[in-house]
Amino acid sequence: MLLVFPEGYPNIDPGFTPKRDETEFLPFQRGYIRLVTLAAQKGMQVPIVPAGLSYQRGERWRVHLRFGTPMFIEKGHSQEEAAAQAVEAQVRQLSEP
Secondary structure, eight states: OOOOOTTSOOTTOSSOOOOSSTTOOOOOOOHHHHHHHHHHHTTOOOOBOOEEEEEEOSSSOEEEEEEOOOBOOOSSSTTHHHHHHHHHHHHHHHTOO
């Protein structure tokens, strides 16, 4: 199992983050799509499970994690862009408060 933050930074990263607030998204990086495509070319089906995080500030932050429907990419590069856009749309929707 592999967990990837396609943006590169979770919002509650105690270190540096270039985000201005917890609702902002950075551009998604497409490396995870490439890994799934390479696996598909070898006959493996790797599910991409979109996950959204929403935050509530307070004395202690609350983080809500929501999972979307698993998505699959078939063999070939033609589906990479559409899959990446679909994953990003799901993550944004799942991250709404």
